[in-house]
Amino acid sequence: MKRPRSGQWAAWAFLAPLVIYMVVFYAYPLFRNVELSLKDYTVRAFVQGNAPFVGFDNYIKVFQNPTFGPAFLHTALFTVISIIFQFAIGMALAVFFHQNFRLSATLRALFLVPWLLPLIVSASTWSWMLNSDSGVVNSVLHTFGISPVNWLTSPNWALTSVIIANIWIGIPFNLVILYSGLQNISADLYEAASLDGANSWQKFWRVTFPLLRPVSAITILLGLVYTLKVFDIIWIMTRGGPGNASTTFATWSYQLGFGSVLPDFSPAAAVGNLLIVLALIFGLVYIRTQRKQDLS
Amino acid sequence: MNGKRPIWKTALGVVLSALMLFPVYWMINVSLTPASAMRKSPPDWFPLQPTFEGYQAVISQQLPYLGTSLIVGLGTVVLTVAISAPAAYSLAKLRPAGRGALNFVLLIAQMIPGIIMAMGFYAIYLNLGILNTLWGLIIADSTIAVPFGVLIFSAFMAGIPNELIQAAKIDGAGTWRTFRSIVMPVSRNSIVTVSLFAFLWAWSDFIFSSTLNGGGTLQTITLGIYKYIGNNNQEWNAIMATAVVASIPTAVLLVLAQKYVAAGVTAGAVKD
Numbered sequence A: 001m002k003r004p005r006s007g008q009w010a011a012w013a014f015l016a017p018l019v020i021y022m023v024v025f026y027a028y029p030l031f032r033n034v035e036l037s038l039k040d041y042t043v044r045a046f047v048q049g050n051a052p053f054v055g056f057d058n059y060i061k062v063f064q065n066p067t068f069g070p071a072f073l074h075t076a077l078f079t080v081i082s083i084i085f086q087f088a089i090g091m092a093l094a095v096f097f098h099q100n101f102r103l104s105a106t107l108r109a110l111f112l113v114p115w116l117l118p119l120i121v122s123a124s125t126w127s128w129m130l131n132s133d134s135g136v137v138n139s140v141l142h143t144f145g146i147s148p149v150n151w152l153t154s155p156n157w158a159l160t161s162v163i164i165a166n167i168w169i170g171i172p173f174n175l176v177i178l179y180s181g182l183q184n185i186s187a188d189l190y191e192a193a194s195l196d197g198a199n200s201w202q203k204f205w206r207v208t209f210p211l212l213r214p215v216s217a218i219t220i221l222l223g224l225v226y227t228l229k230v231f232d233i234i235w236i237m238t239r240g241g242p243g244n245a246s247t248t249f250a251t252w253s254y255q256l257g258f259g260s261v262l263p264d265f266s267p268a269a270a271v272g273n274l275l276i277v278l279a280l281i282f283g284l285v286y287i288r289t290q291r292k293q294d295l296s
Numbered sequence B: 001m002n003g004k005r006p007i008w009k010t011a012l013g014v015v016l017s018a019l020m021l022f023p024v025y026w027m028i029n030v031s032l033t034p035a036s037a038m039r040k041s042p043p044d045w046f047p048l049q050p051t052f053e054g055y056q057a058v059i060s061q062q063l064p065y066l067g068t069s070l071i072v073g074l075g076t077v078v079l080t081v082a083i084s085a086p087a088a089y090s091l092a093k094l095r096p097a098g099r100g101a102l103n104f105v106l107l108i109a110q111m112i113p114g115i116i117m118a119m120g121f122y123a124i125y126l127n128l129g130i131l132n133t134l135w136g137l138i139i140a141d142s143t144i145a146v147p148f149g150v151l152i153f154s155a156f157m158a159g160i161p162n163e164l165i166q167a168a169k170i171d172g173a174g175t176w177r178t179f180r181s182i183v184m185p186v187s188r189n190s191i192v193t194v195s196l197f198a199f200l201w202a203w204s205d206f207i208f209s210s211t212l213n214g215g216g217t218l219q220t221i222t223l224g225i226y227k228y229i230g231n232n233n234q235e236w237n238a239i240m241a242t243a244v245v246a247s248i249p250t251a252v253l254l255v256l257a258q259k260y261v262a263a264g265v266t267a268g269a270v271k272d
Helices: A002-038 A043-048 A057-064 A068-097 A104-110 A119-129 A136-143 A158-183 A187-195 A200-211 A213-228 A232-237 A249-258 A265-295 B007-020 B022-031 B053-094 B099-109 B114-128 B134-157 B162-170 B175-186 B188-204 B207-212 B221-231 B236-246 B248-256 B258-267
Strands: none
Touching: A002 A057, A002 A265, A002 B053, A002 B099, A002 B114, A002 B134, A002 B175, A043 B114, A057 A068, A057 A265, A068 A104, A068 A158, A068 A213, A068 A249, A068 B007, A104 B007, A119 A158, A119 A232, A119 B022, A119 B221, A119 B236, A158 A213, A158 A232, A187 A200, A200 A213, A213 A265, A232 A249, A249 A265, A249 B114, A249 B207, A265 B099, A265 B114, B007 B022, B022 B236, B053 B099, B053 B134, B053 B175, B053 B188, B053 B221, B053 B236, B099 B134, B114 B134, B114 B207, B134 B188, B134 B207, B162 B175, B175 B188, B188 B248, B188 B258, B207 B221, B221 B236, B236 B248, B248 B258
16 A cells, blocks of 8 residues: 555656646636626726625626627627638648648648747738738739728728638648548548449548548537637737727727726626636537547 | 559649748738838739848847747746646656546646636736736746646657656656656657747737736737837838748748647647
8 A cells, every 4th residue: 555655645746836837827817817807996906906896797797788799799700600611621621631642741731831820920911911902912803803892991891801811820720630530531441432433522421521520520619619719810900890890709808908098807807707608618518529539 | 543643633732832821922022022112003923122121120120029039938938848747747657646637627728718817817917016027928828838738748658668667666766767867858759849839839929928018128029010010000021021030930840840730739639
């Protein structure tokens, strides 16, 4: 009985820094965030430490705020449309690159670039490409006889613009995960399908797609968690505007807490906590799905 | 199909890659465009008369920002590896009670939106009076990488043969000695992977920089670019030149550690 106990001591000594770190730098900030949302904080109350407790007032205010409806709608549209396109394009590219033609490994590596670039770099490049007067996108549209679009300054187009940029950034992630899923499908299955006279289209829908379902589920769920929290792209390209035409929960929270001279920390924290609840719902579904797959 | 490698697929692959990387090309093209040609319609598709005025602006104005980001990035790497490597060794080899729960917490931790962490850190730092300090920013940036680091390290260390660790024990090495002299050197590849990602994420971070270090004397390159866009939206060659320079760590990561990158992306998502 003595050996395992001393082993446990060493095990926990090695874990201790991480556990302390998680408590101080994860749990405590999250706790402060909840506390912020349940009290009425102003900058002064921060310094004096005497913010009054107001219960769920901040949440009620957030729900009644005229920005709530649009922010909810934009968050949903941004997330769902981004994921549909990222997944579909990522899947098509994964199947294409799986055919191992010359240069395929190098080209596949190049596809990672958008995902690895600092978001401020991608966002500022897209901002200039989508510029109404001097952007290359409008210039190309012009050669096809399409009149210029005010991508970032028109309320009708701002959300579309940030979605386009976000799809571009997310394609590599989908490509890489789906590609690794494809590599786990046995080549024998395709050979058998060929012998049975299946064409490539049938092979995809009858072999690839069903066998990739577990990996696809994981890709989409992780995509949901990651896309819900996208902030940089939207804030840098449009600041959630014009008006609140591209405001999501993430940018709204930042806008309330840090975007103006007179910050509203408490409602900002309330919006943030709504976001975390959404992210955790999908996160838990993801973990459940992964566990189930490990068991089977 | 074997042995036959149709050229048209390579051609299609090149075209698709070119389309995908067009924004990157455009960033470089604009960074070399003279200010006088910036508003030309249609824009110049190739930098036929390249100018380096944008890059001169980077050197004269952005060097302090780049230096700050370098320090913050390196600090984040050190903190991340120091916290996550020993913990991962414990999770992978020493089988502590409660490791399932800890793994679960680490998974959840990766899903917390940055804006929420930023708000919590802001409240704490404001009360402690440590807003606008570099080490405060380093701590915040490391929270992006630590759960990922533990995941990568423990996946790798689980593959180290137990015989190797037993042999060290028989030679009289304690757990710490075994970790330092056997486990860490063997895990070199995973240290590279975790370090590269931790550096890149700290380097790219905008949300913590702007909230926790927005008023600091030493600011990061992401804020440098952000202010550039806000202040003088005429000099796009300077903005894009800064963006090109800020992309250097991405290029380094891709060249040095391409295979680890793909491994890093999939590590959290797919277990095989």
